Amino acid sequence: MADEKKMTGEVYHPAPEVVANAHITDYDKVNDQATKDLAGFWGKIASENFEWYQPWEKVLDDSNAPFYKWFVGAKTNIVHNALDRHVRSANRNKAALIFEGEQGDRRTYTYQQLNHEVCKFASVLRSMGVGKGDRVTIYMGRVPELMIAMLACAKVGAMHSVVYGGFSTEALLDRIEDSKSKILITCDGAWLRGNIIELKKIANDAVDRAGTIQSVICVKRTGQDVEMVPGRDYWYHDLMTLPVVDPNAPTEVMDAEDPLFILYTSGTTGKPKAILHTHGGYMVWTATTLKWVFDLKREDVWWCAADPGWITGHSYIVYAPLVLGITSFMYEGAPTHPYPDRWWSLVARYGISVLYTAPTAIRGLMRFGESWPNKHDLSSLRLLGSVGEPINPEAWKWYYRVIGKEKCPIMDTWWQTETGGFMITPLPCVPLKPGSATRAFPGVVVDVVDEEGEPVGVNEEGYLVIKTPWPGMLRTIFGDPDRFVQQYWSRYEEQGWYLPGDSARKDEDGYIWVIGRIDDVIKVSGYRLGTAEIESALVSHPAVAEAAVIGLPDEVKGNIIKAFCILRQGYEGSSKLEQELRDHVGKEMGPIAKPASVAIVDSLPKTRSGKIMRRVLKAQEMGQDVGDLSTLAD
Ligand code: WT7
Numbered sequence: 001m002a003d004e005k006k007m008t009g010e011v012y013h014p015a016p017e018v019v020a021n022a023h024i025t026d027y028d029k030v031n032d033q034a035t036k037d038l039a040g041f042w043g044k045i046a047s048e049n050f051e052w053y054q055p056w057e058k059v060l061d062d063s064n065a066p067f068y069k070w071f072v073g074a075k076t077n078i079v080h081n082a083l084d085r086h087v088r089s090a091n092r093n094k095a096a097l098i099f100e101g102e103q104g105d106r107r108t109y110t111y112q113q114l115n116h117e118v119c120k121f122a123s124v125l126r127s128m129g130v131g132k133g134d135r136v137t138i139y140m141g142r143v144p145e146l147m148i149a150m151l152a153c154a155k156v157g158a159m160h161s162v163v164y165g166g167f168s169t170e171a172l173l174d175r176i177e178d179s180k181s182k183i184l185i186t187c188d189g190a191w192l193r194g195n196i197i198e199l200k201k202i203a204n205d206a207v208d209r210a211g212t213i214q215s216v217i218c219v220k221r222t223g224q225d226v227e228m229v230p231g232r233d234y235w236y237h238d239l240m241t242l243p244v245v246d247p248n249a250p251t252e253v254m255d256a257e258d259p260l261f262i263l264y265t266s267g268t269t270g271k272p273k274a275i276l277h278t279h280g281g282y283m284v285w286t287a288t289t290l291k292w293v294f295d296l297k298r299e300d301v302w303w304c305a306a307d308p309g310w311i312t313g314h315s316y317i318v319y320a321p322l323v324l325g326i327t328s329f330m331y332e333g334a335p336t337h338p339y340p341d342r343w344w345s346l347v348a349r350y351g352i353s354v355l356y357t358a359p360t361a362i363r364g365l366m367r368f369g370e371s372w373p374n375k376h377d378l379s380s381l382r383l384l385g386s387v388g389e390p391i392n393p394e395a396w397k398w399y400y401r402v403i404g405k406e407k408c409p410i411m412d413t414w415w416q417t418e419t420g421g422f423m424i425t426p427l428p429c430v431p432l433k434p435g436s437a438t439r440a441f442p443g444v445v446v447d448v449v450d451e452e453g454e455p456v457g458v459n460e461e462g463y464l465v466i467k468t469p470w471p472g473m474l475r476t477i478f479g480d481p482d483r484f485v486q487q488y489w490s491r492y493e494e495q496g497w498y499l500p501g502d503s504a505r506k507d508e509d510g511y512i513w514v515i516g517r518i519d520d521v522i523k524v525s526g527y528r529l530g531t532a533e534i535e536s537a538l539v540s541h542p543a544v545a546e547a548a549v550i551g552l553p554d555e556v557k558g559n560i561i562k563a564f565c566i567l568r569q570g571y572e573g574s575s576k577l578e579q580e581l582r583d584h585v586g587k588e589m590g591p592i593a594k595p596a597s598v599a600i601v602d603s604l605p606k607t608r609s610g611k612i613m614r615r616v617l618k619a620q621e622m623g624q625d626v627g628d629l630s631t632l633a634d
Helices: 016-020 027-036 038-049 078-087 109-125 144-156 169-179 200-211 280-293 311-322 342-350 359-366 393-401 483-490 531-539 575-589 612-620
Strands: 058-061 069-072 095-100 106-110 135-139 159-162 183-187 190-191 195-197 215-219 232-233 259-266 271-280 300-303 329-330 356-359 384-386 410-412 446-449 462-466 501-508 510-516 521-524 526-529 544-554 558-567 599-600
Touching: 016 510, 027 038, 038 058, 058 342, 069 280, 078 109, 078 144, 078 280, 078 311, 095 109, 095 144, 106 109, 106 271, 109 144, 109 195, 135 144, 135 169, 135 200, 144 159, 144 215, 144 259, 144 311, 159 169, 169 200, 169 259, 169 531, 169 575, 183 200, 183 599, 200 215, 200 446, 259 311, 271 280, 271 483, 300 311, 311 329, 329 342, 342 501, 384 393, 446 501, 510 521, 521 544, 521 558, 526 531, 531 544, 531 558, 531 575, 558 575
Parallel strands: 095 329, 135 159, 135 183, 159 259, 183 215, 215 232, 300 329, 300 356, 356 384, 384 410, 558 599
Antiparallel strands: 058 069, 095 106, 190 195, 259 271, 446 462, 462 501, 501 510, 521 526, 544 558
């Protein structure tokens, strides 16, 4: 542990009782062990905490880097560790998932019950010919069936590709086509802010245009009339009563390195990338990081308030909590429905002990004032977490004081879809600085460097790099291994470092302060959106010839989107058209991608090679110096 007196800046030291009872009480000691013998460290953790059908020959194979392999030759299935082993133990009747719908409906699944549903649905999938290596797209709201569908895919060895329910037709279509999914699992609708999002309708539009989907499975959630195509579409509840359904369906034996899922995320250019994770390494990484960082114990009630449609939900709603055998809580709807104290009432009702959410949600709830949380008994909370973007010290302190009552440490976890789990994060024994994700997880070596790879000075901005492999690392971009190498491993090819695409600085105490993205990725409410995808949506409107989008700072959302459009001949700018373009993006991409404003322009700043210089647009908007314009065409 760092020496109390020597640290700079505002420091919050953990209470002695928090440290004494934690899984990890001495960060430096564990970090030393891990860095000295990375393979030995992870080999020991993997054999002591997980079940394998067959052990590995080698923990880490780096002979074909950056295509690293972990637990080479081992056989397992993450579902064996998440469900099968628990239903054989005393955990059988423990709550695995407690769910509350936005309308107030409640459900609890024990490990036994959840396993039963997963087995049944796995046999439905098998009866439709789904097996090892197949891709299944899942497009649903935040309901237990989403978790059941994901686990059932993993159980039969198929890769799920979950598309966030807030995305719309174009985004769903791209992801179905890129993954060549044969099956789509969806809902009739989803509840949000008292309204119904018509998921089946959007799914129908996408499936009609996508060539690959043979069957659609639809979960009844909202109950409104939806169009079901005979011979293609089936109700989930009908399939679950068929004679093929086997409540004891066997779990497929998988290689540790076999794909578990793909998840699309936005990158610098072009279409979204399908990030691929595996059964073995991802399981070890997500469960161990969750256990150590949030110090989870048997009696905890864990609430990760993200959406299962994003990596946060994959790792820390679905997989890691089940592998650890703990109780998770899931809430379907909006934090402010029907009143701004919905979340706080849930913490009190279910006795939530660890809450993990995003800065944008904290800032959004902060606006309503302290009286809403103060109406509820939040004394069950013992740890808090944050993820998605840098947390402003203001929001950190509000979270700490008003929600955590100055007794809950805040784990500000930096990681990415690509990393599978936490990478830079405090552990409960690490002193905290509001706004810093502190230090790397044991065994992870990070640094802040310049273009050449030389470390930059203390507190100077540079590129964040990761210098060591870790079990939860992405294995490739599905269908595009060249892009995987190019995107993440080419900048520091000689050194063999991973480039996350963030800028950061390191302070006097070695604490990392993440500043933001260095590429054309915009974080809106913590969601990662690529400029390219939004621009394509704009250009798909008949009035738009060319478009550029930028992110501008926003108090609650972190960033909002501003679009610049050049119109085609015959079209004229008007506020009506601007509104129409905003709605068009909302309809094509989804409400999160909707620009806050649209400007009609005659030209866009470009390099001589024709690349749009978004930084020039941004500097202009913010009244800043536009910087070096030597590459500008005119
Ligand atoms: C990007 C990854 C990891 C789950 C959610 C986001 C930013 C994430 C933090 C944090 C500062 C953060 C980075 C990163 N980010 N967490 N604690 N502090 N920035 O996953 O959608 O893949 O986005 O989110 O810019 O590169 P993602």
